[in-house]
Structures are given as structure tokens and as C-alpha cells.
Amino acid sequence: MPDTTTFLIVGGGLEGLSIAYSLADHGETDVVVLERDTLCSGMTAKSSGVVRCHYGTPSLAAMSWYGIDVFTHATEIFGDDMSFRQCGYLVGVGDDNVKPLEATVAMMQGLGITTDxxxxxxxxxxxxxxHLDDFARFAYEPLGGRGEAYMTGMAFAATARKMGVTIRQGTTVTELLTDSGGSVYGVQVADGSQIHAEHVILANGPWAPTLAAGAGVELDVKAQRAQLVLVDQGVPTPEVPVLSDLAALQYICREPNGELLMGNSDHQTPEFVDPDRYVNRADDDAIEKNVVKLAHRLPDMxxxxxxxxxxxxYDVTPDYNPIIGPSPVDGLFLATGFSGHGFKISPAVGKLVADLLVDGTTTLPNVDADDFRYSRFAEGDLLFSLHPYEGAGEMR
Incomplete structure (x- = not known):
């Protein structure tokens, strides 16, 4: 006889583990998480761990604000600080982006977010x-900063296990099981076994579309290559805020060892890849661009x-915002397409999914669950930033 459970989560990364914890926190402990490799070994392990609320989409900003509260109180909640460092988050813009900056800050302040x-x-x-001469204006979030996605995911996992959740690693899901009416009722596992469930939750990032397609659900989620470069200035960098440099379209973070991590904020020409087959090092062109930008921003290294x-x-959608909600097929719930936002909103993602599955609505402040519905793409009602920055695409 196949195993059975009420909630079956496919994907043992940050989002899947947050969902598992939140379901248990709702009193639902008949939960199984399936991870094909080891926990947090997929894209969670590649996260830069930036924590910010600076978004032009109110629901996303509010979810990040909820996340900051959880990170700040992680030791009390999980007995683990999740390696969160409240070093602050700084946004700098040139003349062309002053108006979007001002509008976004006003929107965030209206949501009660600490920024100025x-x-x-x-x-x-x-x-x-x-070097500050090419910046026209700055906004600062003193409560933002850096975290460690792996440590966060493992804290969710440890707490969920203590609450009764079952987590199975090295368990590859090969397909979703559907009945004659098309409803999903479980999964087929690579070892030949089956697991049946009332609710199957896809939380496996860029791998979700393949499984969903087998159940007749088309997911427009692609894997967008994100190249990151590490630089030692010659002396350890002191504790500084995360910098979102929207003049040069880059972001810079201080690593715990004092090195600098640089990422790209220009998403006008994305490169899509197979998430299982791509080169795990930045190419020469990306390295050169990062070096030139960093030398401009920090000329005295x-x-x-x-x-x-x-x-x-990144598991990106057409509007660079996640899909969180029921699929068109009964029994299948979607939590994918996080588009680079997943770490900072992960506590809210878990709560939102648990709220919707258990209660049918959410108590997350200032979050409209309808914003993340699957149907918005077919409806042509995409979730774009209210105040987009020139050159930065929808990542801000």
C-alpha cells in the first residue's frame, strides 16, 4: 500500500521547508517533504541572502517586512539566529531614477516599513x-541586511521535524499522479513507490514546470542565470550596509570574512539555462563588467x-514575481517562480501557503494573496512594480 499524507511538499529547499514549518505551526503535522538530494542543496545554496523591503509591489514589500521580523526574532522562535546580520540596506540612484525612488519609499512608509x-x-x-558623485539620492533601511539561506532553511527544517513533520532526502519525484478527472492525488517516486496526498505542493523552483506539465498545468517559469563574483579588497571590508547601486546596476554585499560579493542588477538581457546543466563560474565578460563597476564605486581599494x-x-516568471496559490488542477498547489526574491520573503511564503491551504485566506498584513495567482498571466494582469527603475527591470 502507498504511503499517505495530508500535505505533500515537493522540494526541500528554503520555500518548501518554510511551508512545512508554517503548516506545523498551524497545527497541521501530517506533512511530508520530499527532497531529491539533500536539504537546501539546490538554488537555496546559491542565494546571496540579501534582506530588503525595497520593492515597488506592495504585497512583496509587506512580505519582506514580515520576514525581517521573523529573522530578527529567529533565536526566540527557532532557537537559531539563522545567521542574520542587521547591517542595513542602502539604495542609491542616479538622476533618472529619483522619482521612482521617492514614490517607492512613500509607498513603503505607508505600509509601516522603516525606511527613509x-x-x-x-x-x-x-x-x-x-565614490558617490553619480548618485542623486539614497534611501536606507536600517533593519535590512544579510542572512544565510542554507542556515535559514535548516532552522525551518529542524523546527518542523520537532513539531512532527516528516522530511525525506534522496527521494526523487518522477511524476504527479492524476485520476480520471485530472485531479492530482499524489506522486510517483523514482524507487517505484507512490505517496498519496490530499494536497501536493510544488515548491521545487525551476524544476516545477516539468512535473506540473505531467498534470496538464503549464508553468511559464524559466531558470535565469545569475553570476556572482567575490573580491578581496586587500584588507577586510568593515561592517557596511548592503548596497543596491542602481546607477551602475549592481549590488554589493559584505561577506562574513570581509570579502565583497557582487551581483548584477541589469536584467534587460536575461540568459536562460537548464538548471541541471550550466557552468558554475562567472564567465570572463561578467567578471570584467563586475571589476570595472567595482573599481568605479570603490576606487581606493x-x-x-x-x-x-x-x-x-533564478526561477523567473514573466513578471518576475512568484506564483503562490492553487493550480487549475484540483489537489495541486503552486509555490514557485520566486525570481530572486525568495530568501527575504521565505517566512511570509510559508505563512501565506499555510494560511491559504488551511483557512482559505491569509492574515499577513498588507498582502493580497490574489496578486500571486496562477491565472494572472492568462488574464494579462501581470504583477509589475508600481514604480519601476530604468534599467533594473522588475527585480526592484
Whole structure:
């Protein structure tokens, strides 16, 4: 006889584990998580761990704000600090993006998010050595910062297990099981076994479309290559805020060892890849662009050198916002397409999914669950930023 459960989560990464914890927190412990490899070994392991609320979409900003509260109180909730460092988050824009910055900050403040404008002198104190002449205005979130996606996911997993959730690693789902009416009632596992469930939740990022297609659900989710470069300035960088440089279209984070992690904020020409087959190092062109941008932004680095690079893949949707909600097929729930936002909103994702599955609505403040519905793409009602930044696409 096949195993049975009420809630079956496919994907043991950050989002799947957050969902498992939140279901248990709702009192639902008949939950099974299936991970084909080891926990958080997929795209969770490639996250840059930036924590910010600076979004032009109110629901996304509100979900990030909820996440910051969870990260801040992680030790009390999980007995684990999740390696969150509240170093702050700084956004700098050129003249062409001052109006979107001002509108976004006003929107965020209206949601109760702690953010405000800061001047050039303040920025020079927050991050000594930055070249600031091409910035026209700055916004600062003192409660933002950096976290570690792997540590966060493992904290969700440990707590969920203690609450009664079952987690199975090394368990590959090969297909969704459907009945004669098309409803999903479980999964087929690579070892030949089956697991039946009332609710199957796809939370496996860029791998979700293949499984969904077998149940007749088309997911427009692609894996977008994201190249990151690590630089040692020659001396360890002191504690500084995460910098979203929307003048040069890059972001810069301080790593725990004092190195700098650089990522790209220009998504006008995305590169899509097979999430199982791509080169895990930045290409020469990306490295050169990062080096030129960093040398411009930090012209007085004492002895800079590249120490490494790696590549992740965002699971992106056409509007760069996630799909969270029921699929068109009974029994199948979707939590995918996080488009680079997944880490910071992961606590809210878990709560939103659990709320919708258990209660049919959510109590997340200022979050409209309808924003993330699957049907918005067919309806032509995409979830775009209210105040997009020139050049930065929909990632901000």
C-alpha cells in the first residue's frame, strides 16, 4: 500500500521547508517533504541572502517586512539566529531614477516599513570609500541586511521535524499522479513507490514546470542565470550596509570574512539555462563588467583581487514575481517562480501557503494573496512594480 499524507511538499529547499514549518505551526503535522538530494542543496545554496523591503509591489514589500521580523526574532522562535546580520540596506540612484525612488519609499512608509532618505554625508559614514558623485539620492533601511539561506532553511527544517513533520532526502519525484478527472492525488517516486496526498505542493523552483506539465498545468517559469563574483579588497571590508547601486546596476554585499560579493542588477538581457546543466563560474565578460563597476564605486581599494565566483539560477516568471496559490488542477498547489526574491520573503511564503491551504485566506498584513495567482498571466494582469527603475527591470 502507498504511503499517505495530508500535505505533500515537493522540494526541500528554503520555500518548501518554510511551508512545512508554517503548516506545523498551524497545527497541521501530517506533512511530508520530499527532497531529491539533500536539504537546501539546490538554488537555496546559491542565494546571496540579501534582506530588503525595497520593492515597488506592495504585497512583496509587506512580505519582506514580515520576514525581517521573523529573522530578527529567529533565536526566540527557532532557537537559531539563522545567521542574520542587521547591517542595513542602502539604495542609491542616479538622476533618472529619483522619482521612482521617492514614490517607492512613500509607498513603503505607508505600509509601516522603516525606511527613509539619507544624504551623501550619511552614506559616506555608512560606507567609507564609496565614490558617490553619480548618485542623486539614497534611501536606507536600517533593519535590512544579510542572512544565510542554507542556515535559514535548516532552522525551518529542524523546527518542523520537532513539531512532527516528516522530511525525506534522496527521494526523487518522477511524476504527479492524476485520476480520471485530472485531479492530482499524489506522486510517483523514482524507487517505484507512490505517496498519496490530499494536497501536493510544488515548491521545487525551476524544476516545477516539468512535473506540473505531467498534470496538464503549464508553468511559464524559466531558470535565469545569475553570476556572482567575490573580491578581496586587500584588507577586510568593515561592517557596511548592503548596497543596491542602481546607477551602475549592481549590488554589493559584505561577506562574513570581509570579502565583497557582487551581483548584477541589469536584467534587460536575461540568459536562460537548464538548471541541471550550466557552468558554475562567472564567465570572463561578467567578471570584467563586475571589476570595472567595482573599481568605479570603490576606487581606493588597497590591493583588490578576485577570490572566486559562482552561478545560480533564478526561477523567473514573466513578471518576475512568484506564483503562490492553487493550480487549475484540483489537489495541486503552486509555490514557485520566486525570481530572486525568495530568501527575504521565505517566512511570509510559508505563512501565506499555510494560511491559504488551511483557512482559505491569509492574515499577513498588507498582502493580497490574489496578486500571486496562477491565472494572472492568462488574464494579462501581470504583477509589475508600481514604480519601476530604468534599467533594473522588475527585480526592484
Amino acid at each position: 532618505f539619507v544624504d551623501h554625508d550619511t552614506v559616506a559614514e555608512l560606507w567609507p570609500g564609496l 588597497p590591493d583588490p583581487r578576485i577570490t572566486g565566483s559562482y552561478v545560480g539560477a
